[in-house]
Amino acid sequence: MRIRTPVTDLLGIDLPVVQAGMSWVSSASALPLAVSRAGGLGVVAAGPMRIPDLSRVIDEMEHGTDQPFAVNLPLYRRGVDEVMDLLVARRPRVLIASQGGPRRYLARFRDAGTICLHVVAGVEHAVKAAEAGVDGLVVVGAEAGGHPAPDQVSTLVVVRAVAAAVPELPVIASGGFADGAGLAAALAIGAGAVQFGTRFLLSAEANVHxxxxxxxxxxxxxxxxxxxxxxxxxxxxxxxxxxxxxxxxxxxxxxxxxxxxxxxxxxxxxxxxxxxxxxxxxxxxSAGLIDSVLPAGEIVRRIAEEYVATVDRLPRPD
Structure with missing residues (x-):
């Protein structure tokens, strides 16, 4: 199955399903490999990883799939400059950067041919990232786990506002999504994909206790x-x-x-x-919407099937 959107076109993936880069949870290859193989975008979380471990996981990703994957890099992490040196040399297809400004990294990764997505939680930072030249945005609302915006604006509101403010940029919505109905809702308000975190935390491949x-x-x-x-x-x-x-x-x-x-x-x-x-x-x-631990590939498949079923149920105008 393919569901084509501006985000899937940008990233070269079949489905508008992005697995969030979650420290520890996806700081190994099993989860992102399973997601990328299933047609979504698997994301390696570089936040807590030592450089040799990150290099090894990138090797495992490259040998394990010919589909796109991303590396998530929190710009506040210790030793971030050394991590950026490694990633520029390894040239991942996609970088998802968070917790800092895009001008710090954008030119280097653009020269390396990497697609650069930047995480934002409001219109002001979205506009600044667009002006800096990022390729797309991950827009995080209050429902998200980890580090949501302190102003607690809901995902539906902030995504709609960002999509209206920077209509030229592909947008990935994040926060509060667990299934295909959530994907349908996000696409309806202007996103081109959804980033699922807690849903993939509850996957068989999650690298977590x-x-x-x-x-x-x-x-x-x-x-x-x-x-x-x-x-x-x-x-x-x-x-x-x-x-x-x-x-x-x-x-x-x-x-x-x-x-x-x-x-x-x-x-x-x-x-x-x-x-x-x-x-x-x-x-x-969204933890309260999830009642099972499933293989990550099965999660991707179910989200796509639920999306189609949701769209089919929507009322049509007479």
Whole structure:
């Protein structure tokens, strides 16, 4: 099956399904390989990876599929310049950059022939990225896990606003999507694809502790918290860490006290060690829409089939 959009044309993929670059979860080849082989865009998360490990995973991706894949690079990570040197030399088809400005990397990757997508969470940054010359945007709304925008504008609103502000750029919507009905909704408001995070977190190939998956699988749509305002907020499941942060924020604790608590807990504690009580169990509100762990290729296939079924059910004008 093919579903053609401006994003699929830009990236050379069959389906407008992008697997989010999630630290630990896709910091290995199994998940992105499965997604790319199924016709979507698999994304390697370079955020927590050492350079030799990243180079090895890129080798595995290149040997494992002839379909496009991407590398996600948070620009705030330690040693980012060395990582960029490696990626420029390896020339991945697609770079998805986040947490920084595009002028820092754009010229180098453009010269290497890499398609550059930039993650934004509002119209102002979308316009600046467009003016800098990026090839497309990933637009993240409040429902997303990980690092959504602190202003908490919903995905449906921010994607519609960005699509209207920069109509020349392909847009990938991210935050709150779990199935083909969500894909249909995103395409209807001007996106050309959807980035699915939590749905692929709950895949058989996710490089994450099973306790993390079990906690997300049990969650409902109201079981996440946005915590860490002023510190680079994250959306994570309600647990002892998140509730302590909520109490500190509600009581007006000073920034240093909140920072100490916020940095004491890490994503690695939950994703790698399986400590879902004290770690940052990052997940989106869409966790409450998902009730199974499936092979990633099956997830891609189901999203495409659900999209077609959703469109067929929509009322037609008389």
């Amino acid at each position: 099973r306790a993390y998956q079990d906690a997300v699988l049990r969650a409902g749509i109201t079981d996440t918290r946005l915590v860490g305002r002023g510190l680079g907020p994250v959306r994570a499941l309600a647990n002892e860490f998140a509730e302590r942060m909520v109490k500190l924020e509600d009581s007006g604790a000073d920034l240093d006290a909140r920072r100490a608590e916020f940095t004491r807990s890490t994503l690695r504690m939950a994703a790698y060690d399986g400590d879902v009580v004290h770690g940052k169990v990052e997940a989106g509100q």
